[in-house]
Amino acid sequence: DTEVTQTPKHLVMGMTNKKSLKCEQHMGHRAMYWYKQKAKKPPELMFVYSYEKLSINESVPSRFSPECPNSSLLNLHLHALQPEDSALYLCASSQPGQRPFTQYFGPGTRLTVL
Amino acid sequence: QQPVQSPQAVILREGEDAVINCSSSKALYSVHWYRQKHGEAPVFLMILLKGGEQKGHEKISASFNEKKQQSSLYLTASQLSYSGTYFCGTAREYGNKLVFGAGTILRVKS
Numbered sequence: 562d563t564e565v566t567q568t569p570k571h572l573v574m575g576m577t578n579k580k581s582l583k584c585e586q587h588m589g590h591r592a593m594y595w596y597k598q599k600a601k602k603p604p605e606l607m608f609v610y611s612y613e614k615l616s617i618n619e620s621v622p623s624r625f626s627p628e629c630p631n632s633s634l635l636n637l638h639l640h641a642l643q644p645e646d647s648a649l650y651l652c653a654s655s656q657p658g659q660r661p662f663t664q665y666f667g668p669g670t671r672l673t674v675l
Numbered sequence: 676q677q678p679v680q681s682p683q684a685v686i687l688r689e690g691e692d693a694v695i696n697c698s699s700s701k702a703l704y705s706v707h708w709y710r711q712k713h714g715e716a717p718v719f720l721m722i723l724l725k726g727g728e729q730k731g732h733e734k735i736s737a738s739f740n741e742k743k744q745q746s747s748l749y750l751t752a753s754q755l756s757y758s759g760t761y762f763c764g765t766a767r768e769y770g771n772k773l774v775f776g777a778g779t780i781l782r783v784k785s
Contacts, residue, residue: 565716592771603677603762603775604717617772651716657771664707664764664773666716 564588565667567652573673576642582670584635584652593635594664595627596651604651604666610635611657642674676701678765680776687753687783695748695779697763706739706746707764707773710757717762720748753783 565586574580584593592611596604609617610629624646626638635652649671653664678699685693697706705724709717723739723746734754739746750757760780764773 594771601778603778606772606774609771611771655771662769662771663719663722665719666709668716 565652565654565665567650567667567670569670570668571671571673573675574639574642575675576644578642579638579640581639582637582650582652582672584637584667586633586652586654586665586667588654588656588665589632590654590656590665591632592655592657592662593629594653594655595625595635595637596653596666598649598651598669600648608637639672642672644674647672647674677774678706678763678776680761680763680779682779683777684780685782687757687781689755689783689785690752691783693750693753693781695750695761695763695781696745697747697765697776698743698745699765701744701767703739703741703744703765704768705766706737707766708737708746708748709762709764709775710759711762711778712759720761750781753781755783755785757781758783 568583595607598604607621608627613629628636649669651669652667655662655664681696708720711717734751737748760778762775762778764775
């Protein structure tokens with residue numbers, strides 16, 4: 562089973578709202594990722610968690626706050642977002658230490674900020 | 676540093692072949708190929724590691740030329756299902772970080 566699930570599929574929020582994106586995998590992977598993808602652009606890495614610890618933060622604004630409660634769950638908390646934050650947010654997972662660390666992507670959450 | 680993909684777009688008829696290239700100005704550890712259809716998640720195709728490996732997956736194969744730091748994705752006898760945007764993701768060292776190229780839009784017509 563190479564499935565990564567994400568909820569919700571679509572999210573519309575105002576600039577003053579607080580919302581969360583959720584990601585789950587049951588492949589036993591110990592690395593999880595958040596990517597942001599704008600239309601007709603490649604995925605851009607935001608955060609990497611390895612063994613439930615934040616290992617990479619690509620200078621993402623603090624209005625995005627990741628959380629990894631356990632090895633199979635990854636959240637992205639959103640607060641005071643801007644319209645330019647509207648995008649497809651992709652979660653991925655892989656197994657660190659296992660060459661060559663294939664990343665498997667979830668279907669994404671399409672976020673619209675009004 | 677973002678790898679450079681070429682061409683930006685290609686249109687094929689069913690049964691034709693295509694090559695998509697991915698180049699880096701820096702030494703790479705690995706190249707990862709994905710296909711993404713509109714509104715869907717990127718789907719993993721294959722990984723190439725430094726050492727010049729060539730891998731295959733049905734009628735899709737790829738190579739990695741370590742001297743040129745270039746990977747090529749070969750699609751033979753294309754099918755309608757091959758349509759989508761192909762991304763290469765590159766890693767400069769063993770680890771978790773991938774940087775994706777801008778993508779190549781492939782459209783297969785009947």
